[in-house]
Amino acid sequence: MMEELAKVPWAVIAPLIVVQLILMIVALIDLRKAHATNGPKILWVFIILFTNIIGSIAYFIVGRKQS
DSSP states (O other): OHHHHHTSOHHHHHHHHHHHHHHHHHHHHHHHHOSOBSSOHHHHHHHHHHSHHHHHHHIIIIIBOOO
8 A cells, every 4th residue: 555655646646636625715715705606505515525626617617607
């Protein structure tokens, strides 16, 4: 198990994980502040949390209502 973890290219994966977490936090904060969204807010919470980076990007492209 430890040998497999040592082979993982962490220099590539770590920045992706950080970007994913930042996008998820920003999307959840924006969702909380939004008065209206395209679809129920609770659905967007689950999409953002469980589909990782794709869910956050989908929220910013599709989920936000344009004023």
